[in-house]
Amino acid sequence: MNINHIVHDLFHENRLGNKALELRDGQLVYGKLTKLFPQQMAEVQIGAQKMLASLTIPVTVDQSYWFQVSITDDKPILKVLTQANEVPTEKENMTGLLQQLNLPNSKENRMLLHYLLSNNLPITKEAIGNIREWLPSSFGKQELATIGLMLERELPLTKEVFSSLSSLQSDKGISVLIEELHSSFLPIK
Structure with a gap:
């Protein structure tokens, strides 16, 4: 493969648009709470993607939060760090x-x-x-x-x-x- 093609692909490919969001243990993410469900479950929108997550403290719908991710039983648990609108x-x-x-x-x-x-x-x-x-x-x-x-x-x-x-x-x-x-x-x- 030509070195120019490799460099072009590395710098110009749309990487995040088609890739599903993968949360990792300890990662920080910024998201907006869109729906609350029973048993401390919520729908959180992170970027353009919505996902279900377990929450550790009470939160408000339509508010944005900084979350720290911890993975338990292959499910993300989001701990609210701070509240912010941007x-x-x-x-x-x-x-x-x-x-x-x-x-x-x-x-x-x-x-x-x-x-x-x-x-x-x-x-x-x-x-x-x-x-x-x-x-x-x-x-x-x-x-x-x-x-x-x-x-x-x-x-x-x-x-x-x-x-x-x-x-x-x-x-x-x-x-x-x-x-x-x-x-x-x-x-x-």
């Missing part, structure tokens, strides 16, 4: 969510968390911790988009994968990158 953008709202996750309240953590949650990407405390270990101290939209791609494609959250995808997204062609790599191994004269 993705938190204010410093105080993000700070509260970081405190609930026991994460440091840094500008970078707020920016990363806001990006992931506003794009409805699967997120866990461990994933944020892993990402922050190798993410450059100053990062921008391109780095966040690369992390989003890694999460959407369920790629390993490692520095090596991040660096590889970042290289592919850079303005440099593959031949320039290979030449730079080759020249870095040449003996200094």
Whole structure:
């Protein structure tokens, strides 16, 4: 298969539109309660998808909540973290969510968390911790988009994968990158 086709498929395929939402233990999701049922069951809309879930505390229909997912007997149980009408953008709202996750309240953590949650990407405390270990101290939209791609494609959250995808997204062609790599191994004269 041609390398150009692989790169094109990696960056341009509509990944989330056709894929069913898969909740994982410890993941954070933002959803709106659409219906309540007996025995603490509810219909929750997460993005464009509706699903049934067990709830751990009383909630109100037509309200949006941050949920932390725990999987018991192959059924998602959603624990309400905070109540909000939209993705938190204010410093105080993000700070509260970081405190609930026991994460440091840094500008970078707020920016990363806001990006992931506003794009409805699967997120866990461990994933944020892993990402922050190798993410450059100053990062921008391109780095966040690369992390989003890694999460959407369920790629390993490692520095090596991040660096590889970042290289592919850079303005440099593959031949320039290979030449730079080759020249870095040449003996200094």
